[in-house]
Amino acid sequence: MTAVIETQDMPVGHQGPPLLSVRGVKTYYGNIIALKGVDVDVHPGEIVTLIGANGAGKSTLMMTIFGSPQARTGTVTFDGRDITRMPTHEIARLRIAQSPEGRRIFPRMTVLENLQMGASLDNLRYFDEDVERMFTLFPRLKERAAQRGGTLSGGEQQMLAIARALMARPRLLMLDEPSLGLAPLIVKQIFDAIRDLNRNEGLTVFLVEQNAFHALKLAHRGYVMVNGLVTMSGTGKELLANPEVRAAYLEGGHH
Amino acid sequence: MSAEMERPVAGPNYAAAARDAVLAGVIALGVFGPLIGFKTEQNMNNQLVVENRWGIVIVIVAIVVIGRFLLKAFVFPALVTRKANAGPASTDESFFKRNFKTIGLAFLLLYPVIIVSMLGYQQSIKWVDNFGIQILIYVMLGWGLNIVVGLAGLLDLGYVAFYAVGAYSYALLSSHFGFSFWLLLPLSGILAAMWGVILGFPVLRLRGDYLAIVTLAFGEIIRLVLINWREVTNGSAGISSIPKVDIFGWITFNVADPTYIGKILDLPPSSAYYKIFLYYLILALALFTAFVTLRLRRLPIGRAWEALREDEVACRSLGINTTNTKLTAFALGAMFGGFAGSFFAARQGFVSPESFVFLESAVIVAIVVLGGMGSMVGVAIAAAAMIGGTEILRELSFLKAVFGPEFNPDQFRMLIFGLAMVTIMVWKPRGFVGNREPTAFLHEKKSVSGSLVQEGHG
Numbered sequence: 001m002t003a004v005i006e007t008q009d010m011p012v013g014h015q016g017p018p019l020l021s022v023r024g025v026k027t028y029y030g031n032i033i034a035l036k037g038v039d040v041d042v043h044p045g046e047i048v049t050l051i052g053a054n055g056a057g058k059s060t061l062m063m064t065i066f067g068s069p070q071a072r073t074g075t076v077t078f079d080g081r082d083i084t085r086m087p088t089h090e091i092a093r094l095r096i097a098q099s100p101e102g103r104r105i106f107p108r109m110t111v112l113e114n115l116q117m118g119a120s121l122d123n124l125r126y127f128d129e130d131v132e133r134m135f136t137l138f139p140r141l142k143e144r145a146a147q148r149g150g151t152l153s154g155g156e157q158q159m160l161a162i163a164r165a166l167m168a169r170p171r172l173l174m175l176d177e178p179s180l181g182l183a184p185l186i187v188k189q190i191f192d193a194i195r196d197l198n199r200n201e202g203l204t205v206f207l208v209e210q211n212a213f214h215a216l217k218l219a220h221r222g223y224v225m226v227n228g229l230v231t232m233s234g235t236g237k238e239l240l241a242n243p244e245v246r247a248a249y250l251e252g253g254h255h
Numbered sequence: 256m257s258a259e260m261e262r263p264v265a266g267p268n269y270a271a272a273a274r275d276a277v278l279a280g281v282i283a284l285g286v287f288g289p290l291i292g293f294k295t296e297q298n299m300n301n302q303l304v305v306e307n308r309w310g311i312v313i314v315i316v317a318i319v320v321i322g323r324f325l326l327k328a329f330v331f332p333a334l335v336t337r338k339a340n341a342g343p344a345s346t347d348e349s350f351f352k353r354n355f356k357t358i359g360l361a362f363l364l365l366y367p368v369i370i371v372s373m374l375g376y377q378q379s380i381k382w383v384d385n386f387g388i389q390i391l392i393y394v395m396l397g398w399g400l401n402i403v404v405g406l407a408g409l410l411d412l413g414y415v416a417f418y419a420v421g422a423y424s425y426a427l428l429s430s431h432f433g434f435s436f437w438l439l440l441p442l443s444g445i446l447a448a449m450w451g452v453i454l455g456f457p458v459l460r461l462r463g464d465y466l467a468i469v470t471l472a473f474g475e476i477i478r479l480v481l482i483n484w485r486e487v488t489n490g491s492a493g494i495s496s497i498p499k500v501d502i503f504g505w506i507t508f509n510v511a512d513p514t515y516i517g518k519i520l521d522l523p524p525s526s527a528y529y530k531i532f533l534y535y536l537i538l539a540l541a542l543f544t545a546f547v548t549l550r551l552r553r554l555p556i557g558r559a560w561e562a563l564r565e566d567e568v569a570c571r572s573l574g575i576n577t578t579n580t581k582l583t584a585f586a587l588g589a590m591f592g593g594f595a596g597s598f599f600a601a602r603q604g605f606v607s608p609e610s611f612v613f614l615e616s617a618v619i620v621a622i623v624v625l626g627g628m629g630s631m632v633g634v635a636i637a638a639a640a641m642i643g644g645t646e647i648l649r650e651l652s653f654l655k656a657v658f659g660p661e662f663n664p665d666q667f668r669m670l671i672f673g674l675a676m677v678t679i680m681v682w683k684p685r686g687f688v689g690n691r692e693p694t695a696f697l698h699e700k701k702s703v704s705g706s707l708v709q710e711g712h713g
Contacts, residue, residue: 066572092574100572106565112695117562120555121574145697168574 017080019044019204020065020096020172025074027057027064034060036228037074042172042206047198049207049215049236051249052225058208059101061225062176065206066098067091078172093121097170099161101177107150111141114149114160118167126169134163137193155186162190166197172204173197179211187211191218212249216240224249269328276324283319287312314657356632363391363538367531376527383530385646388537388602392595393642395541397622397634399591402548404620405629406557407584408564410467413454413474414619417447417589419481419611421596426494426606427487436500440597447593448586450477455585459578462567474616481608493607499529500536500601508532533602540598544591545631551587553694560584561629618642625679627686636687645672 018041027035034057042048052058064071067088076084083091092098097118106114115134119127135142138159144152149160158178165173175194179187191214197203209215216222216236224232224245232245239245292312295303351358366387370379396418403411424443428434434442458469481488488494501507507514508529516532517524551557559580562570570577600606622641626633645668683689 068568068571087576088571089574089576092572098572100569104566104569104572106562106569108565108691109561110693110695112697113558113693116695117558117570117573117575120559123555146693164573 016044018042018077019079020206021075021077022061022065023075023077025061025064025071025076027060027069027071029060029069034228035064035071038225038228038230040223040230042204044204045198045202046221047194047205047207047219049209049219049222050225051209051212051215051222051239051245053248054210056225057228058210058225059176060228062098062101062174062206062208065091065174066096092168095121095168095171096174097165097168097172098174099158099165099176099178101180103157103161105149105152105157105160105164107148109149110146111149111152111160112145114164115167118164121168127167130167130169134166137166137197138163155182155190158182158186158190159193162193170203172206174206174208176208177210178207179209179214187214194218212245213240216245272324272327275327276320279323280316280320283316284312287315291315359632359635367534371527371531376525380527380530383527383534386643387534388530389646390639390642391534391537391541392599392602393619393622393638394635395537395544395595395598396592396619397626397638398541398544398548398631399588399595400619400623401588401626401629401631401634402551402560402591403584403588404623405634406548406552406564407560407581408628409581409584410463410470410620411585411588412467412471412613412616412620413477414470414588414592415611415613415616416454416474416477417450417592418596418599418615419477419608420447420450420589421593421598422600422606422610423481423488423494423596424593425597425600426497429498429601430494430496433498435504436498436597436601437503440594443597444590444593447596448590451585451587451589452582454589455582459581471613471616474611474613478608478611481611488608491608493605493609495605497600497604497606499604500533502532533598537595537598537602540594544594547587548631556580556583558694564629621676625676625686627683627688627690629691630686630688633686633688640675641672644675 020040020042022038022040025035025038026033038057038061040048040050040061050058050061060069063069065076065083067083067086071084074084075082078091078094078096081094083094106117109117112131115131116124116127119130135145140156141159141163144156149157152160162173162175162178165175173194178190178194182190194205194207195218198205207215207219216239219236221235222233222239223230224239232239232242234242240250292308294306294308296306298304367379367383370382370387373379374382396414400411400414403409403414421443424446425436425439428439428442429436454470454473458466461469482491484490499508501514505514506516506519508516510517510524515524516522516528522528548557552561559570559575562573562575563577563580563584567577570580599610603610618641622637623634625641626635626637648668648671679687
């Protein structure tokens, strides 16, 4: 790795109140504590990434924000509204969209039908327009429009999962490990698409990743999670340069 | 299949086929010899006497040997060559296949006319009633359950409970209060839907096997209540002399009435008219079920059902209220079960808990699974094959000439039933119609065969 890394500059809206705010969240699976008091902020227009090793609690935090499981203590606020105890589908209706871990596309439904499901909230009002946008963003999906979700390759499924989430016209897009199991070229395509969406449309993105190098390069800010606690935070640039982060997550060649 | 069979062979290998056939024959002898060859019979002194039935065993073993030889020598090589010769899937489907739905519908509409013109009124009763009405009841039940199992993916093994609720609603309310069928039909649908919601609430959090067990128990509970709540349901004896359906009071089917159809239309009295009327009634009800289901599939709720079947977690994160989605599936499925139930009660004129045993639920689930989960046409074909097939067994009395006068094909019903299910599931693991028709299109319709999707992902 070289010292010259092209990272993101801070977006304009950073100074205002956060869009998503996680405060002192503790989450349990039965009696086992998974999150031990986590604070995370996402400001409008930002790409924020959460990196960490396997089992650190990254996905749990994402699921907790989405209300399944719910936080036992602490609060999750979205746009000034307390969503800690809301059921998942109502949280989604506030226009927080999610591409969950393992993609979870609908395998027997066609690509187009998957996109249709993503547009459920608006009852397909902007459907045609949004489908065109998704096909411009991911041209591969256009070729596969009539194909079943289950027959797509891993990368195409990931694109579909993101596109499906975007169909809801979200104010916050949450992505759980979009690079998992994908070839580097595809990862680059997907991350480029996220960057474009953020730059051109001001989309706010919360990205959970194990692929720390790419994630920190893409993100304006990042959090590092270890054993259910956020141990470090800073701009993408700072974290990339941080020797501890480098030792734990970057050395060993992701790039 | 062994590797050598995958290779296209020039000609049939008779020696290998013969070896294989003899081996199959030995196995068949081993299996069927003790099973069929011996029969114990009670004689005059109440003693059990062993009887030999080697004739039947020989016939069966011969069928196995010859069948295996033919398969091995001709059918398998032919299949291999066909597979090798098959280019990209041919697109020109036959006229029959393309217009299957239209032809099928026309046939269903004309069926009583065809039967009556061929056999006359009196002889037509059996074919309209035992085949037509019986099959259509199961088609309707299959389509109703299809909403729950096929679309929403909730395995319901107690569907017969809603059928029972519908049947008893009509039976009780019509015999006690004299309400007409046309009032009670929607009412029993609503009552059944209510029970669907009552069942739905406790099982909201359950999936797969656990859901199946609870729904199975629910079916049994309803049946046991019907047996034991004697004051209301008359217990195992059931309720008899349930009033017939009439055509809105204008035309009736009781010979004594002044408005009897025979008197109005100046026809000789016959029970065939009522059967034909019932045939069209159940056909209309079944088509109504199909129409509603097809419509709903294109609406948000229908799409939500299918998405729920695929992935519940993803549904929630897309803003779908899975609780409401499941409850509407249960309620609507139950409602159609209730409609079918009240029709059943009106047709039989008699209901008892005997008609609502678990086997009925199992048959309906089997119809949905065999037909291909979610496919309307598939379910109809499966219902015709399963119900019509078992009815036809009653007609095969000529087999007595082969197997002796005591041979009763009816006894082999469940055996053949099971065999057919195993065969079909091996041959077509996704049911008769494994293709799912997409509901969203860019330019033109295109359906992808289920076999292209990874197993367990469909």
